[in-house]
Amino acid sequence: MDNDEHLLHASSFGSAAVAYAEHRPDYAEAAVRWALEPAPGPRVLDLGAGTGKLTATLVTLGAEVIAVEPDAAMLTELRRALPGVRALPGSAEAIPLPDGSVDAVLAGNAMHWFDMAVAGPEIARVLAPGGVLAGLWNLMDDRVEWVAGLARVSGSAAVGPRDTPDSWRAETAGAHLPRTGAAPRFGSPEQVEFPHGQRRTADSLVATLATRAGVLVMPEREQEATLDRIRAxxxxxxxxxxxxxTLPMLTGVLRVRRL
Known part of the structure; x- marks a missing residue:
């Protein structure tokens, strides 16, 4: 994906913010707990927070959460769903927080959109010493036969390179970790997967897949054909x-600690 295409995909979600809030899954609570386990304190930044899917789980776990999201429509949905959370406009490349102000930075299905050449130093800046950076991704468990069939039928636009366990492991093994200058600012990465699932109907699963960036940017006829194929x-x-x-899923976590 070239830079222009990457930007088009990254900016596509606002047009489907309401559907995203309704249909996208939350994250396995055990995965979020593991992501936070080494954090030196309770202050957590949900970076690229979207409509607050991860934010809500962090609140449930008692974290002191600040959410940062660049898309105005997504931020509106987050504030509507979680009015008690401090939610700010901003991005991974320009985080509107002071130095050393959080103990953990988490990103739910978002880290692959960050420009880590810029975002890496920003994340290191806002993290306290010993702080944690963790990306979480919800994966379709294609070890289940019908899920593997769905992935094949859906095509790469609906089921992308980080949406199944094997491809997620390959795509995230160090690919998105921040570095500052020539020296790493973070330790060695850890990857762990946690069982998860989402109750769906055929219609709601189609609606979920319709919120994927690859589908959102399709020409209308191609989008309709893709979704009709999935319905069939x-x-x-x-x-x-x-x-x-139940759609069988896993929540994959990539975790590193700030040095």
Whole structure:
């Protein structure tokens, strides 16, 4: 993906902010706990917070959360859902917080959009010594046969390079870790996956996949054809054709500590 295409995908979510808030999954609580485990204190920045999917879990766990999100429409949905959370406009490349002001920086399905050449020093700046940086991604568990079939039918626009466990491990193994100058400012990365799931119907799963960046930027006819193909697959599957079902997922976490 070239830079222009990357920017187009990264900026696509605001057009679907309401659907994103309704249909995107939260994160496995055990995964969020593990991400925070080494943090020296309770102050957490949810960076690229979107509509607050990760923010809500952090609040449940008792963290002192600040959310930062660049898209105005996404930020509006976050503030509507979580009015008690301090939510600020800003980005990973320009974090509106003082030096050393948080103990952990977490990013839910967002770190791959950051320009780490700029965001890395910013994240290091706002983290207290010994602080934690963790990216979390919700993955479709394609070890389950029907989920693997769904991934094939959906195509790369709906199920991208970080959306299944094997591809996530390869894509995130050091690819998004911040460095400042020639020297790393963070320690060795750790990758762990935690079981998760989302109750869906065929219609709500189609709506979920329709909020993926690759689908949002498609020409209308191509988008309709992709979603129709997914609907047909789900209608023909015994696991998904009638009523509610659980979409088997994992929450993958990439965690490093600030040196």
């Amino acid at each position: 697959f789900l209608a023909g599957g015994p696991e998904t054709a009638r009523g509610d079902f």
